[in-house]
Amino acid sequence: MATSMLESGEDAFKKIFKFYKRRNPPPDYSEVIDFSKGTQSDKVFPLKLDSAAVSAVDGSMVGLRPSVEWSAYSLQGFPGFIFISDPFLGGAQSFWVRQALKSYPQKPNVCNLDLHMDPSHTQDLWAQSADSLRAPPAGKREPKTVLERLRWVTLGYHYNWETKTYSAHHVTPFPAELHLLANQVASACGFPGFNAQAGILNYYRSDSSLGIHVDQSELDHSRPLLSFSFGQSAIFLLGGLQRQDPPTAMFVHSGDVMVMSGPSRLLYHAVPRIIAAAPGRPTADSGGGPLGPPPEYSSALEPVSEQDWTVCCRYLSGSRINMTVRQVLGPGKNFPEPPTEEVHPDQDYNPPQESPTEQVHPDQDHQSPQDGASSNKKRKQEPSACLD
Numbered sequence: 001m002a003t004s005m006l007e008s009g010e011d012a013f014k015k016i017f018k019f020y021k022r023r024n025p026p027p028d029y030s031e032v033i034d035f036s037k038g039t040q041s042d043k044v045f046p047l048k049l050d051s052a053a054v055s056a057v058d059g060s061m062v063g064l065r066p067s068v069e070w071s072a073y074s075l076q077g078f079p080g081f082i083f084i085s086d087p088f089l090g091g092a093q094s095f096w097v098r099q100a101l102k103s104y105p106q107k108p109n110v111c112n113l114d115l116h117m118d119p120s121h122t123q124d125l126w127a128q129s130a131d132s133l134r135a136p137p138a139g140k141r142e143p144k145t146v147l148e149r150l151r152w153v154t155l156g157y158h159y160n161w162e163t164k165t166y167s168a169h170h171v172t173p174f175p176a177e178l179h180l181l182a183n184q185v186a187s188a189c190g191f192p193g194f195n196a197q198a199g200i201l202n203y204y205r206s207d208s209s210l211g212i213h214v215d216q217s218e219l220d221h222s223r224p225l226l227s228f229s230f231g232q233s234a235i236f237l238l239g240g241l242q243r244q245d246p247p248t249a250m251f252v253h254s255g256d257v258m259v260m261s262g263p264s265r266l267l268y269h270a271v272p273r274i275i276a277a278a279p280g281r282p283t284a285d286s287g288g289g290p291l292g293p294p295p296e297y298s299s300a301l302e303p304v305s306e307q308d309w310t311v312c313c314r315y316l317s318g319s320r321i322n323m324t325v326r327q328v329l330g331p332g333k334n335f336p337e338p339p340t341e342e343v344h345p346d347q348d349y350n351p352p353q354e355s356p357t358e359q360v361h362p363d364q365d366h367q368s369p370q371d372g373a374s375s376n377k378k379r380k381q382e383p384s385a386c387l388d
């Protein structure tokens with residue numbers, strides 16, 4: 001959508017969000033930046049990261065190539081925004097996908113299903129779903145498995161969707177391997193000592209979107225926000241400090257890593273659309289492609305069995321997983337005692353929404369996409385109202 005078509009003073013972000021969310025007719029993607037094509041766009045510049053930050057040995061511990069080999073880019077007009085085009089070793093994405101589906105939804109982590117399901121039914125979503133997902137598709141519309149009803153998981157300091165805050169009183173151990181992954185990526189981007197303290201995993205179906213928001217609930221904004229994507233592709237919109245600033249659209253593919261830091265840490269952003277990954281991209285339907293079981297050299301990553309991989313492939317054939325990792329507190333800092341109003345809630349941060357056409361779950365919030373994207377006021381709704 002040409003920026004010249006926007007009127008001054010209007011909510012340009014909302015207009016462009018709706019443009020890319022539109023189903024009929026589908027949007028024109030010609031202006032969407034594709035970092036996998038390198039510096040094809042004149043807004044994209046190669047970025048030199050700290051080549052010594054992630055060695056071959058350190059990287060392989062978490063499935064990363066050495067940082068000297070990464071394709072990292074900056075984007076004109078967005079200082080502090082870093083896009084790393086799939087820095088993972090061939091096969092290593094499968095480990096992270098399995099973690100996101102099998103391990104991270106487990107207790108004591110928190111997920112959307114906990115809000116309205118009996119605890120005995122949210123104990124092990126993988127075990128409840130694996131057989132159905134392993135079975136060949138029956139052709140007719142099948143009821144969704146609980147894994148397919150997962151919309152978000154929180155890790156570490158658990159984000160409270162109602163108060164839009166983190167608290168010292170609701171914290172569980174942050175997964176060590178994800179901490180290490182985040183630490184290595186952050187180091188390469190110039191943030192040594194990044195301490196992953198909170199994670200929000202978003203699980204998108206093909207018709208999901210994530211509304212326009214700013215991540216500002218963390219108490220220290222000098223630390224970057226890291227984002228890891230797996231599975232189907234998406235359109236990601238990165239805007240400005242105000243809704244009037246027109247966002248830039250970019251494709252995010254499986255394996256891509258985004259870093260929002262410095263002046264880009266508090267920018268509006270959103271995901272208006274999930275897009276089927278192009279053939280040959282490392283997603284579920286690429287069969288024995290690059291997202292297959294990890295190779296021997298990533299020995300620190302527990303291998304993904306064929307059986308588990310079948311489940312992941314079936315899940316990913318229509319889904320995208322995004323893991324954001326955040327440092328909540330500055331180095332050596334604690335939560336203020338007692339908590340004060342100084343905590344700034346995320347504006348409009350809500351988990352991914354599905355389009356109102358998919359009315360599978362009676363208790364799902366059928367908020368229209370426009371509602372999800374248009375309001376700039378803080379939402380006070382119950383988390384369960386906007387979840388599965």
Ligand SMILES: O=C(O)CCC(=O)C(=O)O
Pocket residue numbers: 200202210215227229234236252269270271322324
């Ligand atoms: O799914 C994405 O790429 C974006 C996720 C996001 O914006 C968030 O969790 O704050």
